[in-house]
Amino acid sequence: xxxxxxxxxxxxxxxxxxxxxxxxxxxxxxxxxxxxxxxxxxxxxxxxxxxxxxxxxxxxxxxxxxxxxxxxxxxxxxxxxxxxxxxxxxxxxxxxxxxxxxxxxxxxxxxxxxxxxxxxxxxxxxxxxxxxxxxxxxxxxxxxxxxxxxxxxxxxxxxxxxxxxxxxxxxxxxxxxxxxxxxxxxxxxxxxxxxxxxxxxxxxxxxxxxxxxxxxxxxxxxxxxxxxxxxxxxxxxxxxxxxxxxxxxxxxxxxxxxxxxxxxxxxxxxxxxxxxxxxxxxxxxxxxxxxxxx
Amino acid sequence: xxxxxxxxxxxxxxxxxxxxxxxxxxxxxxxxxxxxxxxxxxxxxxxxxxxxxxxxxxxxxxxxxxxxxxxxxxxxxxxxxxxxxxxxxxxxxxxxxxxxxxxxxxxxxxxxxxxxxxxxxxxxxxxxxxxxxxxxxxxxxxxxxxxxxxxxxxxxxxxxxxxxxxxxxxxxxxxxxxxxxxxxxxxxxxxxxxxxxxxxxxxxxxxxxxxxxxxxxxxxxxxxxxxxxxxxxxxxxxxxxxxxxxxxxxxxxxxxxxxxxxxxxxxxxxxxxxxxxxxxxxxxxxxxxxxxxxxxxxxxxxxxxxxxxxxxxxxxxxxxxxxxxxxxxxxxxxxxxxxxxxxxxxxxxxxxxxxxxxxxxxxxxxxxxx
Numbered sequence: 001x002x003x004x005x006x007x008x009x010x011x012x013x014x015x016x017x018x019x020x021x022x023x024x025x026x027x028x029x030x031x032x033x034x035x036x037x038x039x040x041x042x043x044x045x046x047x048x049x050x051x052x053x054x055x056x057x058x059x060x061x062x063x064x065x066x067x068x069x070x071x072x073x074x075x076x077x078x079x080x081x082x083x084x085x086x087x088x089x090x091x092x093x094x095x096x097x098x099x100x101x102x103x104x105x106x107x108x109x110x111x112x113x114x115x116x117x118x119x120x121x122x123x124x125x126x127x128x129x130x131x132x133x134x135x136x137x138x139x140x141x142x143x144x145x146x147x148x149x150x151x152x153x154x155x156x157x158x159x160x161x162x163x164x165x166x167x168x169x170x171x172x173x174x175x176x177x178x179x180x181x182x183x184x185x186x187x188x189x190x191x192x193x194x195x196x197x198x199x200x201x202x203x204x205x206x207x208x209x210x211x212x213x214x215x216x217x218x219x220x221x222x223x224x225x226x227x228x229x230x231x232x233x234x235x236x237x238x239x240x241x242x243x244x245x246x247x248x249x250x251x252x253x254x255x256x257x258x259x260x261x262x263x264x265x266x267x268x269x270x271x272x273x274x275x276x277x278x279x280x281x282x283x284x285x286x287x288x289x290x291x292x293x294x
Numbered sequence: 295x296x297x298x299x300x301x302x303x304x305x306x307x308x309x310x311x312x313x314x315x316x317x318x319x320x321x322x323x324x325x326x327x328x329x330x331x332x333x334x335x336x337x338x339x340x341x342x343x344x345x346x347x348x349x350x351x352x353x354x355x356x357x358x359x360x361x362x363x364x365x366x367x368x369x370x371x372x373x374x375x376x377x378x379x380x381x382x383x384x385x386x387x388x389x390x391x392x393x394x395x396x397x398x399x400x401x402x403x404x405x406x407x408x409x410x411x412x413x414x415x416x417x418x419x420x421x422x423x424x425x426x427x428x429x430x431x432x433x434x435x436x437x438x439x440x441x442x443x444x445x446x447x448x449x450x451x452x453x454x455x456x457x458x459x460x461x462x463x464x465x466x467x468x469x470x471x472x473x474x475x476x477x478x479x480x481x482x483x484x485x486x487x488x489x490x491x492x493x494x495x496x497x498x499x500x501x502x503x504x505x506x507x508x509x510x511x512x513x514x515x516x517x518x519x520x521x522x523x524x525x526x527x528x529x530x531x532x533x534x535x536x537x538x539x540x541x542x543x544x545x546x547x548x549x550x551x552x553x554x555x556x557x558x559x560x561x562x563x564x565x566x567x568x569x570x571x572x573x574x575x576x577x578x579x580x581x582x583x584x585x586x587x588x589x590x591x592x593x594x595x596x597x598x599x600x601x602x603x604x605x606x607x608x609x610x611x612x613x614x615x616x617x618x619x620x621x622x623x624x625x626x627x628x629x630x631x632x633x634x635x636x637x638x639x640x641x642x643x644x645x646x647x648x649x650x651x652x653x654x655x656x657x658x659x660x661x662x663x664x
Contacts, residue, residue: 048486050650067489075486079652081479086322097314098487100306142483 001025002047002150002181007056009042009205016042017205020056024150024181024198029173031196031213032185033289039205040185041078044154047183048075060150071099074148078155078185080139084128088119088138091127092145099146106145113141117167133161140168144175151175153184157191169195193285203293213285220288224281225262226253230274239265253281308495311488315496316503319471323504329467333508336459340512341519343452348523357422360386360398365411369399374426383414390416397423449532450589450611453539454582456512457607460543461550461578464505468497468551469558469571472645476562481649490646498551498638505547509540535614538623539606542630546606549634550578556641559648560656570655581607592617600626602633 002024009017017039024030034040045051047058049070058065082091089110096106114120117137122130127138136159143153151172157165173195176182183200186192192199199216201209209216224245227233233252237244241261246253256262262280269275283291306314323329358376361369362383369375378395380386386398398414413423475481484493513536520529553574561570581604588594589611598608599618605626612618644661651660 045482045650050482050485070486073486075483077479077482077486079479079482081477081482083322083474083480084478094314094318095483095487098306098311098484 001061002183003059003062004043004047005057005059007043007046007053007058009039009046009051009053015205017046017053020202020205020207022200022207022210024183026181027176027179028181028197029176029195030181030183030198030200031192032183032200032202033187033189033192033285034185034202035293038202040202041154043202044075044077044152044183044185047152048073071146072149074143074146074151074153076139076143076153076156080136080159082127082135082138082142085126087124087126088130088141089114089123091138092141095142096145099148101146109145109147110141113145116171117141132159133164136160137164137167140171144171149180151180151182151184153182155186156184157186157188165191189285189289199285201289201292208292209288216288217282220283220291221280222283223256223262224253225256225265225279226251226281227265227269227278228276229269229272230276231272233269235268235272236265239268306488308489308492311492312496312499315488315493316500319497319500320504322471323467323501332463336508337511337515340456341515344516344519344523344525347448348519348525357397357420358395359423360389360395362386362398362400364401365399368409368411368427372426375423387414390414396420399423399427445528446611446615447589449535449614450585450607453535453607453610454585456509456539457543457546458578458582460505460508461547462575464501464508464547465550465554465571465574465578466567467504468501469554469567470564471497471501472555472558473561473564473567476559476649476652477564485649490649491642494552494555494642494645497555498548502544502548502551505551506540506544509543513537513540532614535610538613539610542606542609542623542627545627545630545634546602549602549630549637550574552634552638552641553577556644556648556661559645560658560661562652562655566655577603580604584608585611599623600629602630605630 004023005021007017007020008015020039020043032040032043042051046053047065049065049067060069086094092110092113093103093106096109097103101109110123111120114123117140119134119137119141122134122138127135130138140156143151143156153172156168156172160168169191172182172184176197184195193213196213198211199209199213200207211219227236228251230250232249233247236242236252236254237247239261241257242254242265244252244254254262254265256265266275266278269278357374358378359369360378360380362380362385366377366379369377378389380389380398383398383400386395386400389395390398393416396415397420400412400414402410402412409427411427413420413427415423475484481493517529517533517536520526520532554571557571557574558567561567581598584594584598584604585607588598592612595608595612595615595617598604599612599622601608609618609623609626613623640662644658647663648656648661
């Protein structure tokens with residue numbers, strides 16, 4: 001488990017991170033969202049040791065992370081880049097070896113990864129000669145080539161075509177399924193919504209919300225329900241503790257003051273006839289995000 | 295993640311990281327066509343200068359003279375002539391006429407001739423033959439010059455040019471490779487993997503090895519060239535200076551490399567490398583101009599040979615001129631090594647502070663303090 005504890009960072013007099021604490025659990029895909037300049041990249045750089053915090057620590061399973069531990073991290077920086085004039089495969093082998101892999105395993109991992117990312121035919125090409133999409137794939141390969149035990153990825157999906165997004169998603173969930181903690185940031189909230197188990201929301205350098213996706217939804221869900229029945233739903237207006245928001249014949253959206261009041265609506269509806277749907281409205285991630293950072 | 299077999303992450307030591315980085319630098323250099331061509335040209339120029347030098351000095355091939363009878367004793371003593379024996383004076387004259395020999399030396403007819411010989415030439419008195427055969431008074435030189443002035447000038451300029459070219463070529467290479475990593479942002483991945491010191495040390499080591507290799511190849515080629523073209527006397531004089539030059543260069547270049555890396559790390563674009571590293575370029579050019587203008591001024595040379603930036607040129611020149619005591623290069627080398635260490639410390643501080651700052655040029659004050 002990756003544990004970020006009370007991290008504070010200042011640039012000059014400007015505090016960019018204030019008491020940032022959250023955890024990335026084993027096998028949990030953790031989405032890290034926030035507006036531009038909220039502090040995502042700074043946090044990730046601190047986790048990777050590229051920047052040092054003014055106070056606070058990063059721990060692995062309760063032990064402060066060391067320079068050697070960081071070789072077990074896979075990192076994809078927001079600012080992408082590889083050596084433009086170096087061949088793809090050579091570059092990956094070099095990075096794997098810098099992370100401490102023996103030459104043979106470095107080459108084996110490189111071949112496997114290029115295969116999985118569909119880059120085998122480009123192995124001998126220089127990075128600058130690749131298309132933009134393939135450069136992105138090579139970048140992802142660079143983060144994964146040393147078989148990391150922790151993944152920290154800054155905007156891994158930005159600039160990817162839909163096909164590549166699917167490939168990368170499956171690779172990342174594969175890692176999480178093996179038990180690796182995965183932290184990734186993204187502006188594409190729909191992807192985060194699909195992908196993440198846990199969610200960390202940051203704004204102005206402070207963690208505003210943190211927890212499992214479902215718990216956050218629960219927490220931010222409104223007491224709104226929608227119902228669709230076989231007959232007319234006009235009767236709901238006269239139910240106690242209920243305010244109808246929207247009404248259209250067999251369909252209604254209403255707010256309920258208590259759980260009991262909404263259950264009473266459901267019971268009466270069933271008594272009156274067939275009920276096609278009855279559900280509490282779940283807020284989308286975008287809604288939660290707006291609510292949290294407001 | 296105990297359920298999966300993973301390769302063991304044996305963290306590379308500092309030395310291994312440095313070695314990996316320097317290896318990459320060397321491979322990248324060896325693959326670059328422009329580097330190979332530039333090196334080839336530099337090596338060609340050094341070989342050519344030796345050959346041209348030897349051709350210029352080899353004009354003094356032995357003069358051919360025809361010798362008749364007893365005159366041979368006098369001529370052989372000098373060991374300065376290629377001798378063609380002739381039976382008669384008439385035969386010797388014929389050889390002079392058809393140009394087979396430059397002059398003929400025959401026994402003198404007149405009894406009061408001092409040497410007992412007559413020199414026969416075609417159209418004018420052969421000065422070199424006469425000079426060799428004439429009796430000279432004894433000459434005493436009070437302060438013998440250890441080296442011919444013109445030769446000293448050439449050697450001084452030679453060291454100056456080689457230092458200037460190697461230092462600027464490899465300095466610029468190091469600067470570009472620092473900015474390349476910064477500009478392409480791969481530096482962030484590198485920084486998250488190995489320490490910034492290891493990265494800097496690897497770059498400096500890799501490029502220094504290449505520069506040193508170039509200097510050693512030039513030194514070897516010039517030495518072999520001098521030996522093959524029969525200039526062994528010159529080789530014996532220049533040899534020690536060349537060896538000292540290589541040693542001083544090894545330290546001096548590391549110092550410059552650290553400066554180049556540090557100054558380059560303050561900018562984010564290749565276009566800005568030139569202006570950022572220009573102060574270092576001046577430091578490299580100063581010893582070159584000093585040695586061109588002051589190679590006959592022992593005081594300036596002595597000062598140069600102790601100032602860290604100019605010592606790699608100044609000290610070898612003084613050694614060649616015989617102006618340096620045996621302990622002087624050692625002392626100067628210690629000064630150079632110490633200053634190199636200080637510069638590396640300051641340089642790595644600038645380097646690690648400036649690496650992640652993109653965009654505008656980082657001010658020196660920020661790079662040193664933050």
